[in-house]
Amino acid sequence: MSHDLCLYSKMAALSPVLVLTYLSYFHSAVLSFPLDQQSHDTSSCGYKSCHATVPNMLNVHLVPHTHDDVGWLKTVDQYFYGGRNDIQHAGVQYILDSVVGQLLQNPERRFIYVETAFFYRWWKNQPPSMQKAVRQLVDQGRLEFVNGGWCMSDEATTHYSAVIDQMTLGLRFLNDTFGPCGRPRVAWHIDPFGHAREHASMFAQMGYDGFFFGRLDYQDRDNRIRTLDQELLWRASESLEPPYADLFTGILPNGYNPPKGFCWDQSCDDAPIMDDPDLEDYNVDDVVQRFTVAANSQAMAYKTKHIIMTMGSDFQYENANLWYKNLDKLIRYVNARQANGSRINVLYSTPSCYLQELHHSNLTWTLKTDDFFPYADNAHNFWTGYFTSRPALKRYERVSNGRLQTCNQLEVLGGPSSRKGPFGAGDSETLREAMAVAQHHDAVSGTEKQHVANDYARRLANGWQHCQVVVSNSLAALSGSSAGRIYCDNLNVSACPLTEASKKFSVNVYNSLARPVVWPVRLPVNASAYTVLDATGTPVDCQVVPMSKATQQVRKDRGYAVNELVFQAQAPPLGYSTYSVSVLQNGPPSASAKSGPPAAIENKFVRATFDPATGLLDSLTNLETQQTIKLTQNFYWYNASDGKSSISDQASGAYIFRPNSSSPFIISCTAETESIQTPELQEVRQQFGPWVSQVIRLHSNSKALEMEWTVGPVPIADGQGKEVITRLDSSIASSGVFYTDSNGREVLQRKKDFRPTWDLKQTEPVAGNYYPINSRAYIKDDKDQLTVVTDRSQGGSSIHDGSLEIMLHRRLLHDDWRGVGEPLNETSGVFPLGLVVRGRLLLSLTPPALAADAHRPLAQENVLQPLLSFTEGGPPPGSLLEFSGLQAALPPAVHLLTLSQWGQDSLLVRLEHQFQTKESKEHSVPFTVNLQKLFSTLKVVGVSELNLSANQWIDEMKRLDWRPKMALKPLRKPLGDPSVWEVILTPMQIRTFILRVAPRR
């Protein structure tokens, strides 16, 4: 997308305050503003465009809609064009063509559209006359955007940073194209398989007035139908002051489908309305009668005189005439009965028009503070498998997020010269768009067909190619050296042609965090000794170790190194440091591995002991706090149900986790071990059999114990699908309680066999206790907290006291009948016998009161790990070997969540307080950041604040207010900023700014 300036001028016109701040800027921006968009009239869109309802009647809001997956059974391109209709009949371009034509025919009709990834593709292919007509439909509220992100994101396996980015991308397009009438009022997640509290919190902060979804646990739904609580107020943050994270939430009556018998799409078989009384098949009386029954029965489950009916489903409205012709008649014939005393009024409507009526009802609503996980559609059908499905794609998505943030930052720091070359040219997809597509609820979730998963990965890889151009340009500009840069994308399996072959090379370590980091660099090499110099020319400690057999096995022929060079790199905040590496002739031999387990590995901070008989971990000690727990760890697999024993039997599949026994099988009671112990690095390498190995590792200054696991190919010759877990068993008295994060942010308490808002009848003792872990999980008692930080989204639980298990990999032989139509049985060109997956868990043991101080920064470093780039030979003379884009590091609690170019001389910046209230004595307090003292190379000359999704000025964000069914505490007044440049962040707060900048001399 282009960096145009439309958003400013639109907003400036509405905000006199901003005009004062930015006067000179807006003066120039307005000049570039397309004239036809200045005439946007908001008086006839949004809530003002709703059809009138009738008091004292049951008002039935018909919402014509289509649910267009941004990839699932077909790729996003195939869905857009209608390719591969042999897999599934679906073509989004035809849907939009057809719907727009039908809307233009009759001003009463309404339609909502959700996925901007598709709408954007369609829009740019339309002639100006069609664009003009569509603008008018939007201005009159006849075509309404809901949700409006690039896609409808998954909620269990996405990271908040990527969700905010994908929403920003979609909403910016709508804002730039349609102005205020294009701004969605309602969040709409009709299909995701369970709902995360952090998503609700984000939607509230994005300015949505309400949220609707379709899927929740069947017991929860039954209960809510009984108590008329299908509409509620979700208080989605324990840290943010109400009502900032309060979101009105509605559960749709029928998933997102029409009531039975009223589907008039070309894909449905329901009878059309046949209304010529002279004809034999005349059925108006029958249709009206059935509709009246359906409406009255639905009304019994809701509180107000308004109900909503979702008239559409997956990829419907390709021939919209069928739907609209019948809906027109339905409205006419049902409402005609009012003359005979009927109390039903049917109307074309939208989710926001329905929401407005609920708001007018002036009721109070029950307050919910937990989340909607896990989701079960029946007693043995828990959708908890997808928390882990396709673990390699989940990791690639997470890595790609880090790369995108790096790319965005370096585009800013390197200035205009970073945009030279192929980046941005042509219409190939950027990493920003590829990441946005990957957030879809059948993408990172792992619930797509194999060829679609390959397509998502290809998009991310292509996007990364674009990004590399920006990164190289920017680093060249910042360092003054245009030496060719190489990126080694296979370092996770220790393959990198340059470091394997070269006798002298440099490593640039770019750190995207706003504080300095120390990061262990591990490179494949062939010599046995090296000299490593830092940016000042000072030698740094390094170690050469033999490459493990396990790594050589997964590397295959992608590299040929026999050793690995390990050293700790330090990188400044928002900047880089360059290390020079050269072979040391006649140096010491590389470290050698000793067979058998060591008694212990330790550094200044941590000691881990091992059982000499089994080779397994035995205990963990925090040497600073002098606390020790008993801790063993091993690998197991659940035997996946194959679903063959009866018709109602449920198999494990891409969505569903259903072990056929609650006891997992151990892979091996003992591990074959060898160890390496040097001052820089301590490693225990464990082999649990031909397809599971692990390295337990401590670097000289790490405070967490690293467990690098390698699992696969999962054997299936026995005909049994396997769901592989690692389990930590400790002496911690956790009493059935454990904790998992929500989308990588706030942490929720989980209790075994328990749901906070209803009496759970537990029917799946393992799968029914699984929750998504996005970046961390922990167990604790009064004294000890064991926290595990993960490197991707995974499912996990605590089935036994003191134990924490995490599902790492799944290989299944049957489809689970939820639509994808394939067993989750991943192979690849490199791994034809089954995918091998590698990842890391980071363990920290602390007193509970100090745990967040450790896991918050640790998780952040793991999500946004430094980017390494390499150049052959030493650094060119005169080049700048170290650079920081900040004047000073930000406090540990403050995270620079977003730094990206917005307009030609403006930036989008998000500052985040990454601690929850009360979780840290030191950090759970307000911090002030001075925006003018942020950047080292840029002067900040203007500032204004936006909502979280950057599509509305913060002072114009006026949301509908909803009253909970409880006494309200008087609200605390938010802390006022000391000045326009000094902004305060309170626990878990994210603030979004557009900064106008100029180069600093």
Ligand SMILES: [Zn+2]
């Ligand atoms: Zn879907």
